[in-house]
Amino acid sequence: MTSALINLAVEEKSQAVTDWAARIGWVVGLLLFIALLYWLMREGWKWRGTLQGDLPELPAAPATAAEPRLTMAGRYHGSTTAGQWLDRIVARGLGTRSRAELTLTDQGVAVVRPGAQDFFIPADRVRGARLDKGIAGKVLTEGGLLVITWEHGDRQIDSGFRSDRAAEHPAWVEALTRPHHPNHDMEGAR
Known part of the structure; x- marks a missing residue:
C-alpha cells in the first residue's frame, strides 16, 4: 500500500506557473492598441472641425429677449x-x-x-x-x-x-x- 502511495505522489505534477511576462506584454499591447484607436478618433474629429472651419461664428441671443412662447x-x-x-x-x-x-x-x-x-x-x-x-x-x-x-x-x-x-x-x-x-x-x- 505504501508503494502505491509513493507511486501516486511521484505521478502528481505541480500546477503550471503563470508566465507573468507574457501576460503583462499582452495587457500592455492591448492598452497601446486602445490608445492608438482613441488617438485616431480624436485626430479624425479635429480634422472634421478643420474641414468645417468656414462655418461662421454662431449667433448669440439678443441682449433683450422677447416674451417666451x-x-x-x-x-x-x-x-x-x-x-x-x-x-x-x-x-x-x-x-x-x-x-x-x-x-x-x-x-x-x-x-x-x-x-x-x-x-x-x-x-x-x-x-x-x-x-x-x-x-x-x-x-x-x-x-x-x-x-x-x-x-x-x-x-x-x-x-x-x-x-x-x-x-x-x-x-x-x-x-x-x-x-x-x-x-x-x-x-x-x-
Whole structure:
C-alpha cells in the first residue's frame, strides 16, 4: 500500500506557473492598441472641425429677449448637414452633446447649453422642424427627436434635440413650421 502511495505522489505534477511576462506584454499591447484607436478618433474629429472651419461664428441671443412662447429642457444631440443625418458638424462646438434649455420667442430659438457654447437660431433663419428618429450618433424611437432645420452662413443645418418630456415635441414642430401671429394663444402649447 505504501508503494502505491509513493507511486501516486511521484505521478502528481505541480500546477503550471503563470508566465507573468507574457501576460503583462499582452495587457500592455492591448492598452497601446486602445490608445492608438482613441488617438485616431480624436485626430479624425479635429480634422472634421478643420474641414468645417468656414462655418461662421454662431449667433448669440439678443441682449433683450422677447416674451417666451415655448420652453423646453432636455438634451442637445448634435447638428448635421440638412438632409444628411450622418454628416455631423463639429465646428464651432456644434458637435458637443450636452444638456440644453431651449426658449422660443418671436426673435428665434435660444439654445443654452451648460458646459458647451450657447447659440441662437434667428427666426428668419429657421427653415422648418420635424420629428425624427435619428441624427449622427443618436438613434431613438420614431418621433423621439425634435430636429430644427436652419440656415447658417451658406449651409442648411439640422440640429437635434430631445426634451425631457417628449410629449412637448409636437408643439415645437407646430410653432416652428407656421408663422406666429401675436393674437394666437400659445399658452396651451406650453
